[in-house]
Amino acid sequence: MGMGRRLALIFKAKANKVLDKHEDPRETLDYSYEKQLELLTKVRRGVADVATSRKRLELQMQQLQSSADKLQTQAQQAVTAGRDDLAREALTRRAAVNQQIADLSTQHAQLQAEEEKLTTASQRLQAKVDAFRTRKETIKATYTAAEAQTKIGEAMSGISEEMGDVGLAMQRAEDKTQQMQARAGAVDELIASGALDDASAPLGGKDDIQRELDAMSAGSDVELELAKLKGELPAGQQQQAIASGDPAATPQAAAESEAQK
Amino acid sequence: MIVRILGEGQRRIDDADLEGLNALDKELTTAVESGDADGFSSALSALLDKVRQVGKALPDDEIVPSDLVLPSADASLDEVRELLGEEGLIPG
Numbered sequence: 136m137g138m139g140r141r142l143a144l145i146f147k148a149k150a151n152k153v154l155d156k157h158e159d160p161r162e163t164l165d166y167s168y169e170k171q172l173e174l175l176t177k178v179r180r181g182v183a184d185v186a187t188s189r190k191r192l193e194l195q196m197q198q199l200q201s202s203a204d205k206l207q208t209q210a211q212q213a214v215t216a217g218r219d220d221l222a223r224e225a226l227t228r229r230a231a232v233n234q235q236i237a238d239l240s241t242q243h244a245q246l247q248a249e250e251e252k253l254t255t256a257s258q259r260l261q262a263k264v265d266a267f268r269t270r271k272e273t274i275k276a277t278y279t280a281a282e283a284q285t286k287i288g289e290a291m292s293g294i295s296e297e298m299g300d301v302g303l304a305m306q307r308a309e310d311k312t313q314q315m316q317a318r319a320g321a322v323d324e325l326i327a328s329g330a331l332d333d334a335s336a337p338l339g340g341k342d343d344i345q346r347e348l349d350a351m352s353a354g355s356d357v358e359l360e361l362a363k364l365k366g367e368l369p370a371g372q373q374q375q376a377i378a379s380g381d382p383a384a385t386p387q388a389a390a391e392s393e394a395q396k
Numbered sequence: 397m398i399v400r401i402l403g404e405g406q407r408r409i410d411d412a413d414l415e416g417l418n419a420l421d422k423e424l425t426t427a428v429e430s431g432d433a434d435g436f437s438s439a440l441s442a443l444l445d446k447v448r449q450v451g452k453a454l455p456d457d458e459i460v461p462s463d464l465v466l467p468s469a470d471a472s473l474d475e476v477r478e479l480l481g482e483e484g485l486i487p488g
Contacts, residue, residue, distance in 0.1 A: 137421035138428060139399065139464030141480060146465055252403055259405055262456035270459065293459035296400065303479075304403050 143296075150288075150295035159280050160287045164271040167291060171264045174298055178257040181305050185250045188312045191319050192243045196236055198326050203232045214364045222364065226357045235322065242315055249308040256301050267294050398460055399447050403468035406460070407451025417446055421464070428476055436473045444469055 157163045206229040213222035270290055274283050397414060400406045409417070420443040427435035443466060454460070467476045 136425075137418065137464070138425045138476075139421050139466050142465035142467070143400075143462050145480070147461060150461070256403070259456045263459055266457040266459055289461065290459055292461035296461055296465070297459070300400065300402050 146296040146299050147292050149299060150292035153295060154288060154291055160284050161275050161280055163287060163291060164274065167294060168264075168268060168271060171260070171267060171294065171298065174301060175257065175260055175264060178253060178260060178301055178305060181308055182250060182253045182257060185246055185253060185308055185312055188315050188319070189243065189246045189250060192239055192246065192315065195319060195322050195326065196239050196243070199232050199236045199239070199322075202326070203229050203236065206232065210360070211364060214361070214368065219361065222361060223357055226360050230356055235325075239322070242318070245311060246315060249311050252304055253308050256304050260297060260301050263294060263297050397464070398454070398462045399451055399464045399466065400462040401444055401447060401466050401468065402471070405456075406454040406458075406462055407447060408454060409447065409451045413446075413450040417443065417450075417464075420446060428473065428480075431473065433473045436476075440467060440471070441469065 153167060154160065154163055157166065206225045210222045210225040210229065213219070213225060267290065274286050274290070278286065397409050397411065398406055399409055399417075420439060423439040424436065424443055426432075427439050447466065467479070
């Protein structure tokens, strides 16, 4: 049997369970309608929860962006002052902050997608619940319990399938939101520690090894950025920066003049 | 025939279009049974594309059970297995 049919049967089995609960099938209609209203409330709350998480991420991204800007300014100032070591530190941190921003924006896109899906799901469910209410009243008014059976069975498996679908969508959105919240808490702590704003402060919450690792991956970028900043300096200051600055540059320059001879 | 894509809603499909769908559904089933994650995602996206292409969306206020229920586009193989195992009622 194909996948599609198997899944359809699983959803039908759930509806049948509800139907079996009540002796008079017409009671099932009222019971189910109450459940539908409950689910609608839950889904709307779910949409609001996801939106809250999304907004929190947006706020964090703004904070991180202003940290990155600040570190960029610090790096420029450090280079002007001939302090390559500090500039390097600031650029390393900026690379780490930019990495965080990139991670957050991926998550932001995911949350936004979940929010859209849940919103659509809640609109669809609302339309179905309204239609169900009308149908339920018609069935109760027109048919005896015995006659109503088939009509109720169909309405019930239709609505129960929709509720199952919405329930699954809610679960996924909740899982995603929870993951985000745990991460968002860590980012908040990092921002609050001030470590992202000030290159002269010790790195917040990072041990030396992690710092080394970060430096290894960020290192080559940092050197490039450093060279770029130096290139932007006016000619006079460039001399000064080289004279006072990069310890690696001097032996290299010496080696080069050696090679020219 | 009515087909539901989880998270997207239901579509009505003409009998004439069923044959192509059945073949794709078979591929998907094989991938799930053999635990082939790559085969699963390619079969699933092909199947969903086809359903979206030939199926006509049901109005939101229509309440009718589906003949086929398909996983959502971003579902993983594990999620589908979980779904199938949930009730322990899978025939075959």
